[in-house]
Amino acid sequence: MSDATRTGAPGFLLSRLEDWARESSLWPVTFGLACCAIEMMATGASRFDMARFGSELFRASPRQADLMIVAGRVSQKMAPVLREIYDQMPEPKWVIAMGDCASCSGVFNNYALVQGVDKIVPVDVYVPGCPPTPDALLDSLIKLKERVAADSRNARHGAQTTAGVGIAHDGTTGPTTR
């Protein structure tokens, strides 16, 4: 589904180009926190090689990244930092909650952790596992790419989907898959 301002065949092609460009070059910001960060590094290393899916580089500066993979447990002290880094990322941006701790605090249901990062930032893909294998992280990246490729301007902010129906930025509903 295209943005309402892009009309006609050139507008359609341009938005398709935009979707393709964004989907093929999702550059994550380095946000490795704990054990999941090690598996994220494994995903970037040569056996699993995230670069062939477009995530060529991890950018240290959030201003240059469009994907935040929250890899690890988020403590109460780290939560404001997480939100600040998320806010510093330019639109459009996506969040993958990697691992059980990021999705729901995992093994650590206690005072010290934020019980799931979706309490602070909107999450697009949750990856289960403690830690998830690099295969699982790549699978989540591919699922995110499918969503981004379908409509990169509107399939963001962890848009709530029920049974494949998406709620678009301009309020209309319709299928999100091509």
Added chain:
Amino acid sequence: MTEIANPESRELLTVNMGPQHPSTHGVLRLELVLDGEVVVRCRPVIGYLHTGIEKTFEAKTYVQGVVLTDRMDYLNPLGNNLAYSLSVEKLVGCEIPARATVLRVVLAELTRIASHLMFIGSIALDLGASSPFLYCWREREKILDFFEGMSGARMMTSFIRPGGLARDIPPDIVASISTFVDTMPGYIDSYEELLTGNPIFRERTEGVGILPADDALALGCTGPVLRGSGVALDIRKSNPYCGYEQYDFAVPTGTIGDCYDRYLVRVAEMRESVKICRQALDSLPDGPVQTSDRKVMPPPRAELAKSMEAVIHHFKLWTEGIRPPAGEAYVGLESPRGELGFYVVSDGSGRPIRVHERGPSFANLQALPKIVEGGAVADVVACIASMDPIMGEVDR
């Protein structure tokens, strides 16, 4: 050591090397006060990964606690399992079969090799060399394959438990480990070829971050940080556990305690670990891998159909868990970062009343201001990398 450029006009600038940083090895925050390029003061701020694990232990049984130990020093999960299991076994007072003890040594040394591979990769990456990272990870992936083959999980295996191992390691995996151990020295040579004689690497690490031995001891440092400063303390030699006294290996030490010394100590330690693995695998006996003490480890399933006692033991273990007598135990062992130990206090019930991890990185990191202050800000990265801290163990 660089000098302060203009002592009269000191414009001090406070820079935050924040918890989100590519080179801080996790969520470490440093408040650096700079005079030009010179670090005048460094104040580490930790706690960004505080997970309340020690409190969580009190709500779990002793076997459930093993799962939590994996996630503290997450580059040495089997070593953490081992330290915790040794403390609980001291409390309970059970006999560990010989095969389990030897396999524990093999797994602990494999984890040490994997951790040091990660160290070499990350110190090289931090200083700008990206190839050693990929080469080291190639070997690390082989080790993780062994862990996955024997337990199902690549990293957090929880394989070493109070009473022995979770299950026996399949013979084909033992054979693969044996082959891997034989090929490893060649790979270590290839990493050394890239880094040890490399003039840029040496320029950035020699003479940088010097930690004198007296300061290292006073600040509680252990492991390669202490050995890099010349103190030959290795718990595997001084207080052997799990049969380390029967293996022949050396304890490498540095001379002046700079980053280069700490790097050399870790590379040499990898070679020694390979030797220990080889000796352990050559002497691997047959037999069970779990203690026969039915109050600690469950009976084999086949016995449940035949013996009422076995059923009762199984039931009690699954409902109450291990119930050690009231007391306390601490067993210190040598992790890739230094002296690691779990202080476990029991009151006789199925849950501990206190579990405290003596993590080596917590003490080692106290020495960071000492080695960073007075040096250039660009050397901070080399210093942190050479300390090899793991924030999961620092913050728990």
Added chain:
Amino acid sequence: MSVVDDALGTIFGPEAISVPADGIPTVRVPLAELLSAVERVRGELKHSRFVDVTAVDHLTREERFELVYLFYSLEQRTWLRLKARTDRDAPSITPMVPGANWYERELYDLFGIHFDGHPDLQRIMLPDDWRGHPLRRTEPLGSEPVDFTVTRSVYARD
């Protein structure tokens, strides 16, 4: 190790010495004598390397916190444990032992034990504005109820 035990018994009195399951000689001292005990342990008893200090919260005792200090001797290659009980405050050993700095801060943060003479006693693990001392056994774990579908009530929100 019996040589160390004899020396310990002479200095601290035999009823203060015990050896728990791990074989590490443990000395119980009154809080007022803690600093001098640490000096003697590190000096004449030669256990100069500081390993660890932690606390155990025994709820049922009047002096609920038991401080547990661990030292190591490089010459004799043995550990030695020192214990002292307190209900709120304790003298800081950081001026003597720089390595105890962060350990005492952690105990202040998580147990609320105040160390007199510590150069920089503030919270280390938890945010600076946190209230409470979580590792005390009177404080709850702080867990959140987990939302399983089988335990949800029929009329709860979808």
